Amino acid sequence: MLHVNSGEKWNELVKYTLKIGIFGLENLALIPGLVGSAPINNIGAYGLEFKDICSYIDLMFLKTKKIKRIYKKFCYFGYRHSIFKTNKFKDYVIISVGIKLYKKWKPINEYNGLNILNNKKLTPHKIYNKICSIRKKKIPNPKNIANAGSFFKNPIINYKKFKILIKKNKNLHFYIQKNGDIKIYAGWLIEKCNLKGTIIGGAQIHNKQALIIINKNNATPNDIISLARKIRNNVAKKFNIWLEPEVRLYGSKNEKNIQKL
Incomplete structure (x- = not known):
């Protein structure tokens, strides 16, 4: 279980979990933006979406500063969609997220580009590096273009x-x-x-x-x-x-x- 504040950079979180031996986020490598943005659009890539790893979302009501926890089943995640994109939550801000990952790692490599990797020698780090390589070749760095x-x-x-x-x-x-x-x-x-x-x-x-x-x-x-x-x-x-x-x-x-x- 990970509790992550919304202002952390998403890819820095992915790299950090790999470094300390917590696996399962590697398919969401190199996605720009902050952790608090991830649930809003239900970010996804290479066979994994945020909804697959979400446990809960912590929100602050801007008018009262009260904090409210929304569990996954009430987020109504869809393809690039969540309840946080609706007017119902226009007065709230996401302050942190809860992420749940399995201790027994299982690779997700059916997606095009990853299915060429050798299953017997597959590691989370190899998946992360492969996705970073693919994204860098195809997607221009928004800082430059x-x-x-x-x-x-x-x-x-x-x-x-x-x-x-x-x-x-x-x-x-x-x-x-x-x-x-x-x-x-x-x-x-x-x-x-x-x-x-x-x-x-x-x-x-x-x-x-x-x-x-x-x-x-x-x-x-x-x-x-x-x-x-x-x-x-x-x-x-x-x-x-x-x-x-x-x-x-x-x-x-x-x-x-x-x-x-």
Whole structure:
């Protein structure tokens, strides 16, 4: 059981647990941001989501400074979603999280990129290093090139729709979830629309990872939204799948829905 304050850097936590011999966070390597952000969007990568390791969340009510503990089952975690993204918790701030990890380590290496590792010689450190290597090659450092990471969620479809899709696209990139639904790699869909490198104003689809929009040259909000709209329209036209943003879009007063922009 780990109790971690929300201001700690997420990747520093992952590295620290590996250093002291507590394993299970390695699949969430090199995700930028702080620990307190992790439950809000239910961060996930390479077959692991925050909900899989969450025990509880401690919140402070800003008006009274009272602290409240919310256990995992009341967080209503979903794919890149939690109850903390709703208006119900707009007056609360996450101050710490409780994380539960199994003492008997079991690797999660079914995800594309990790399934090439040798199972017999697999260690948490090797998984961590492999994921860091993959992410560094594909995802630009936001300190050097402004970006918000994956702009869109990987769409999840049922098996019936999957059968239609794979019949037309033999090399489809996908991941079968535990409940039988199919997660399609959004980056692959965008790439197959020949959109890599596309520029609108100062915004550009990254050349190495189509799922990322970068600020190439003083991009305006309209540049980014126009490029995101182009991506959604092209993917929908080619694959009959409407991509949903993973990033959250805010105007001067409140959050915006990309479908309405």
